[in-house]
Amino acid sequence: MTVEVTLQPFTQRWLPALEREMRAALTSSEPALAYHYGMMHYHMGWVGADFQPSDLPAGKRVRPLLCLLACAEVGGDPAQALPAAAALEILHNFSLVHDDIEDGDETRRHRPTVWKLWGAPQAINVGDAMFALAFAALQRAADQGVTPERTLAALRTFTAMTVALTEGQHLDMRFEQRDDVTVAEYIRMIQGKTAALIGASVAIGALIGGATAAQDEALQRFGQAIGLSFQVQDDILGIWGDPAVTGKAAGNDILRKKKSLPLLHGLNDPTVGPRLHELLAGEVTAAQVSRALTLLDEAGSRAYAVAEMTRWHGIGIAALEEALGAQARQSPIFTVTEQLFGRSA
């Protein structure tokens, strides 16, 4: 509670500005393109399927918030980081539009996905447009007085992240067709699919704020490690989480045979692994989920995952301390991180 109060003046000031920046980036004055941009606005939660304004709560905007905070943390003006923050959130949303097609997911945030409403061809193109517009959004930094050198450096970090994202997505899809994915391969995959974007969010904010190269590198490592830790937490919740919190039944990821960290740990266990493989070979029933949970207990998979989550969290905080020194644990960026982990209300 205390923590949220600390952040509130910052989010109250900057999150509405962020929404305005994103809307400005995802806009065309050309009537013939109203439908094209309308689909993007739908995905962003700004309008309904009829393109009429909707008042859905905005997402948590974690990535742009980390970007703005990192900028402020190193002494910069968050206004200069707004274009980058908008770019990061738009890029994140591009990846969701395409992920939904690739995974065949029909709903997101309790609404039909873009491809479900308008078909895969338009949805592929809507994602492409948001990808392109994310770059355009970032380039607006130059208009906010960010030097060409810094804008270019931010663009390079941003671009490298988009490459990493597609590499991670490739591995994720490949792993679905394999039975022998190792824990190390999984970590490599989420480094691309999840951690790279969080790392880039922090690094780009810091870069625009005027961080030293060493600070910037440490902050990127912080973001990447925290991103990994956050993903592992998500994996744990997907199997043992409180349904009241996650909206999913316990064991849900087992039912879907999602190869998340705990399950991969169990599958790679020399004694439990073969039995778990056999158990999950065909269609998975509720009884088999329960049996799988027992096997994961036997392999110590939950404890392993918690230890990994804690380890990556520790690596992240150490990098934050490297970047910010003694003030690290008093910084709002630390606060946001702890909120992500639900360690503070």
Added chain:
Amino acid sequence: MTVEVTLQPFTQRWLPALEREMRAALTSSEPALAYHYGMMHYHMGWVGADFQPSDLPAGKRVRPLLCLLACAEVGGDPAQALPAAAALEILHNFSLVHDDIEDGDETRRHRPTVWKLWGAPQAINVGDAMFALAFAALQRAADQGVTPERTLAALRTFTAMTVALTEGQHLDMRFEQRDDVTVAEYIRMIQGKTAALIGASVAIGALIGGATAAQDEALQRFGQAIGLSFQVQDDILGIWGDPAVTGKAAGNDILRKKKSLPLLHGLNDPTVGPRLHELLAGEVTAAQVSRALTLLDEAGSRAYAVAEMTRWHGIGIAALEEALGAQARQSPIFTVTEQLFGRSA
């Protein structure tokens, strides 16, 4: 023949360097990603579906060639434009990968398309990766001694083009579902889908080569107008073209009911239009194609399209003369343009 000989020293020197630049941009040293990059190499024509080297003839590389020539034309060193040239060709190929999915096309250059071989989910992601890597390729310009200001300006032109491309693609897909597309709407669509990339190719090469702002703007207009003219020529060939040249039967675009410029002209003709609409309402037979060709004759649609092609070509050449002065018609960039139109052997 003379003309090709004139260009040959340039293409012999720069096209192999371009291929090397593109290969360097589409590469990862990580064994786990061999499959991911292998799919891209397949699309580029460098390997077969088994990822073994293939010796397919490379594409014409028209866009990167225009970029390199524009750079040289304004007194720049084409080596500095190589990263941009590679980026433009990679971006073009990204759009083909996604277009093939969106259109359901199963073959391209006489080979199965990426989605046909590896499924739409991987193909969407392969396109996304090439999109990202095109930006990465362009950013290598800074390593070739291009200043941050110019690199950033090139990135802005490049990004605006990618936005235009997705807008054009949106309109193209929307038009397929409409019966009342006007000629003006069609021109707007191909400005995004075809002309923007050719305009950007010339503009970015000139920018890196040190063109003045006025020169650069005129060269971009040249590329856009030539791109429009080229598309209209393609439309004419799609209906009346020599099958020996185009590999397609005459009337092919009528059979597919492709709303290209000549057909739209006929459909919008006050007397012929209603009959043409009726004729093409259901499945189209060979007899109906023949009847449609007669109606297009009656409406003067071919003459109209030829006049439009010529008009845009003239606008393009005028812009080239604006940029290059008296030397325009002696420049290699003019030569390449005329070759595109098959006006010289």
